[in-house]
């Protein structure tokens with residue numbers, strides 16, 4: 001059987017066609033003469049699934065045989081995007097698949113479009129997790145991801161009359177060929193109930209968590225193929241199922257409704273992704289979701305560990321490393337202790353030693369409103385044993401601190417896991433740092449802010465105990481497979497042609513080889529042709545989504561990311577109004593000389609985020625005025641692109657000339673779309689914030705149009721404003737006036753009121769830097785923003801210079817590949833080494 005089984009799926013076009021036809025018939029019950037494009041996509045997906053599954057199993061067997069140290073990434077979100085194109089590329093099947101389907105009269109692109117975009121995440125954090133999975137596999141690192149299989153992902157965004165409308169995203173629809181249900185892998189997860197103490201059968205004193213409700217966590221495996229390797233890792237997502245499919249005795253009793261109720265209640269757990277991406281909402285279901293996937297994941301990885309012949313608990317940190325993606329999985333600190341102490345009967349001290357050696361924590365935001373603090377009473381009700389454990393941990397922690405800093409040092413209350421107050425809370429950030437081996441920020445400036453402003457007492461404590469390197473920096477990255485090779489095949493072809501191989505795709509330092517051609521006219525013409533192709537695709541996309549015709553020779557200016565006041569989409573649209581007013585002032589002749597611009601803004605607002613939704617409305621209404629103004633529409637177009645998601649990003653990002661990363665200095669932890677744009681030859685208008693700073697260092701100052709105050713200046717500006725010194729540039733005054741005049745309200749009183757409230761709050765001078773005023777310093781950064789945009793126009797007028805800068809920047813982005821980022825995590829934090837699976841195994 002083994003000989004038969006080995007590599008049983010040949011990859012020549014004909015075998016692929018056969019396998020396709022077989023799945024059409026035997027898996028989908030279609031006949032080979034009548035099937036829809038969606039059927040074709042599904043059958044093709046199953047052809048790939050067979051190969052992915054084979055590789056996943058063989059890879060996992062290899063890891064087990066080699067008894068390697070494993071890494072586990074715990075994330076409540078994975079924005080994985082469409083699978084098919086990426087799977088074909090990473091399995092190195094592009095050629096045979098292309099030939100096979102051309103032979104069947106189908107373009108691969110047609111199939112790709114049939115796939116639902118699994119949006120199991122909100123934004124940056126979720127997409128980073130997905131890029132990490134791709135790099136962990138490509139580096140042949142024995143690392144798996146764990147998460148939640150939400151039935152409803154990130155809502156679909158429709159724009160109706162300029163306003164965001166959220167629509168449920170039932171992405172699973174008729175099933176996803178790229179996931180494998182594992183009814184053989186389920187774990188019980190208890191919630192609520194109470195804790196009893198007593199003697200077990202052997203007379204040992206033990207703690208029992210009883211009662212409450214049990215939910216079954218069932219695994220769904222999503223193979224993650226690496227590029228240019230035979231290794232395929234796994235993303236194991238948990239779905240909540242009722243513990244007893246059907247409680248027959250309940251069935252007999254007239255409590256039928258209850259059994260259905262308990263089924264619904266159980267399934268609720270993994271039903272919906274919470275659509276907020278930077279504001280903590282203490283919803284109980286959210287905490288249940290977090291504990292649910294953390295418990296199932298830790299049970300699963302510990303089961304794998306104890307499967308190893310004559311395992312010893314002391315070996316756990318040598319065989320297991322866990323990364324907590326922000327505080328969302330931080331209940332893992334207490335759950336690991338419960339499983340080790342209560343279930344595996346490991347002594348408390350050893351259990352704590354093992355826990356703090358295995359767990360690690362990544363912080364992704366310094367926004368106070370995003371830091372999770374769960375009410376003690378909620379934890380007490382839902383997770384009574386965990387509250388006991390956290391209480392005990394904090395007791396010992398405080399004792400340590402008192403020994404070091406004295407009983408009444410203010411440090412104690414700052415470092416305590418508990419936040420006192422009328423509602424006592426558990427600070428998940430403090431618990432995460434306390435329970436972690438390593439803590440990291442996601443960009444150099446962000447990690448410094450964590451040390452100095454967000455957790456200064458913790459950093460000082462680490463230094464005091466001689467562990468200053470407990471907090472390390474891991475600058476984010478993106479995977480070049482999806483964001484260059486799949487999103488921009490024309491650019492990928494240029495790199496491979498000029499560099500002589502596609503090695504750059506697994507080692508982006510090779511792109512430096514392009515620099516010697518950066519002023520080469522032949523490359524320039526190919527480069528500009530590539531950009532033209534991307535712009536043509538974008539034009540078709542914008543026509544379809546916004547019913548707007550855009551001039552492909554215009555400068556394409558894009559800002560796509562979650563709508564949030566700190567990301568300052570408002571400043572972008574205020575500038576567009578200013579640019580419009582300047583155009584209107586000009587004579588037709590003068591207008592002819594101006595740089596044509598198309599400004600595209602896209603992103604979802606958290607459903608309860610009122611100000612963000614008003615900003616979307618303002619952008620939509622401004623577009624309606626400008627785009628049909630005969631004086632200006634030839635020179636300036638602006639549109640809000642609906643339903644920004646991974647697949648939309650793959651169409652928009654390759655087409656940019658300029659992209660906006662204009663957050664107030666010190667607010668954007670890193671940003672990752674900035675990296676994707678520059679890798680595709682786009683240049684940045686940005687502030688000295690997040691990873692913009694490091695991109696500028698790598699690519700050269702002349703490739704970025706920087707403006708605005710620096711992080712350390714923010715507090716001064718706010719202080720000056722308090723004393724009334726916060727001047728408003730006259731050009732911005734003119735913009736505010738136009739808004740107040742109702743120029744962009746289309747006679748909608750509600751919109752007019754909303755727009756004016758936005759402007760009024762900005763102009764509440766004394767309150768600048770606070771929520772009652774211009775919290776994110778739009779007014780004080782506006783003049784230099786105008787200057788930066790003028791520099792863009794001037795530079796863009798010199799096409800050869802622009803092209804040179806574009807090539808220079810795109811060829812200098814090696815640092816921002818997640819291969820570099822993950823290599824650092826593996827070496828500095830996890831101590832996990834590549835385990836390259838040999839084919840013949």
Ligand SMILES: CCc1ccc([C@H](C)CC(=O)N[C@@H]2O[C@H](CO)[C@@H](O)[C@H](O)[C@H]2O)cc1
Nearest residue numbers: 124125277278279280364370668669670671
């Ligand atoms: C509790 C609600 C909630 C949900 C998600 C989050 C995320 C941490 C927000 C997020 O996505 N942060 C982004 O993470 C990216 C990856 O590191 C960074 O590049 C972005 O700068 C950061 O905003 C915070 C709070």
